[in-house]
Amino acid sequence: MTTSADGDGVRHAAESLRAANDALPDIAGRVDDRIRGVVERAAADIERAAHAVQGSVRGELLESAHEIRLIGTRMTAAREDAFSEVAHVLTGYADEIAALLRATGSGSGVRLTDISVDPLPEPPPSTVTSAQETAVIAQNVPDADAHRRAIDAVVACCPVEYQPLMRDLLTGQSAHAIERHGHHLTPVQMVARLQWLLDPASVDGWRLNADGSADSWRQRRRGTHQVGTSSGYYTSPEAFAKPFLALLRAAGLNRAELDTYLDSKAAGETIIKVFLRTSDTGVTAQDVYTQRAPGTDTRDGKKMWKRARRGAMAGHGEMPGVREHDMVKRGKRPGSLIVLAKGQDESWRLITSYFADDPHRVDYMEL
Template identity: 35%
Template sequence: MTQQPAPPDRGAVRAAIEGLLRTCVDLEYQADGAATEARKRARGVAEALAAVRLPRGVLDVPALAQQVDDLGSQLDADLRGRLAEARRPYVTEIHTLLALLAPWHGLAALPPMASAAPVGDLHDHFPAGFAQNYIDDLLAAVDRSVTLTVQTAAGVPAQPHHASDQAKIRVSDRLSYNDRAEGVRMLQGSDCHAVERHGPHISREAQLARLLWRKDPAGQQRWQPLAAGGAESDHWCGPAAGGFTSPEAMAKPLQALLRWARDHATGLDELLNRHTKPKTKRVAIHVSAESAGLVAGDAAGYRGTATSNRAMTDDWLDAREYAMVHGAPPVYAVPYDPIVEGPDAGAFLQFKRVGPSSWQLVTCYPVGHRNPNSKRLEDLI
């Protein structure tokens, strides 16, 4: 019996698509730069010739200047033709890889490559629908995206325990006097990691290392770079990582929740008990940006490239896992302000039951959309 070939690794396919597409974009940038320089030089020579005053019988200066200018345009077309020739095999390979990825998106087959001018936009070479949409999402992120090698991630320092303790005090100090003690209790609970992972003292580089290599910014969970590349980690991070940019910003959703609990119940525990069943172990609350007073600049972080739907997010997560396990090139991310970019921005807060009628804050971080399993603060009445 003929052995069937192993199915392709989803993460490897996704990583290869982005890598090849970036190569195409780099080729395009190089061709554009060379063409611009060639036109600039030809134009400079033509302008210099135009200033020369000689009898037409000796030298037809205007005609020569025009020839030089035409040469610049010809070089431009020549370079773009070479670009099309150089990128053709990459475009073909990307289409083949998209066809391998399509079944994970519920598609049986991918239409053939589109008929497009050789020097046309990359987008135009791919069939409409899934392929073009995927390419568009990746291209939209190319100029803004960033990455981090595992070696650089290894050098990103973890925040010491005392730095997190100081950050908790600074956040609590921004709460109203009536809510300060409760805020301290919430943030200093043994099950709470809100500040340790999303506090204003966490650097942008640490957030990027968390997203791309699952490195705990607090250093509490094991993370180990591998000799052959890649890394092992006990820490988890989804397709986005980030936090609040100041103690004032982090205090805003906490203050909104505590004020709501005071206005609609005798306190936070009663509010949560009233809206959960006795056997409920955890409850999540979405505090909208409007209710919390969160504005642009209050949050910052990163999200994976081309993660606009669930299947594409899974592609990116698998590509990250592939990089970690096999030491492959790292995945990419784009800077992200969830309060600005999200359609239903706010903060996600999760609580854990620690007694018959007591609750402990587990986490608090900014989000661009409400988790469907969370309750809206405004509904807790």
């Protein structure tokens, strides 16, 4: 015999599962904070010893410090995979329970032993490349003609009434959306960009040094080529055009209408970032290719991976791994970001456009 209390218990179980899942990000942050603390203290001690000596011993100590940081990135990657599996099971059971509750009304007669959740697919293998491999890739990045052909393909797939404005945006002097996120790029170029900071647009510089280290520098500003812990591109001209067409349909057909629309949204600012959800654009998992550093779903995981990347660039050891990532399906809040800027008494000009996940570190507007 089953009672309403049975249904209440089942409903409470579903709520508890969702609450446990909601707590996972905070737990992950605390775990990675501890990992990074232990790793950085150990690596820093070794680096202090290295700076007190010279020659091969110094190099060996710096390599040891780098290896410790690599171990840290593997630990956070394993933690992220484990937490992803836990989240999959928690939400899977909660969804199944909710479906049974809807089917039975009260939840009476529901047996949790009748519920099963398929396991999460194995994560894709990690990729680690060398500076020497990247030097070869650097010789084969797209040239200006290839970028121009890619722009032509995007413009051609747009409705004819939007083509003049699309071409105007994509060919502007400050625009590098196609050059760094266009459909003509390749997975190996994304790995080279993410791991070794090789600019596929060939704007920022890159060099392999005789000692095995590599340098990256920005052409117009200080610092290295800018890329975080993921890098990707749109897989077709149609996919690349989707967020732009969504924006232009909201704003207008010509430059004057676009300027008026953006002025009304910018509130006096000279840079505007437009975030378009997949529901706004129709972008699917097949429209985007992404390489991502595993274990970087937390602040400390990101910092540790980037620090290990700097060590590899300095020639202290191998690069931390990256792997393919379905940002549309697995992202927290995936969408397309379009960045535009304007000077005084000027029209808005395109800076870049790319697919991003949960861009909480930037101020942006939505349609």
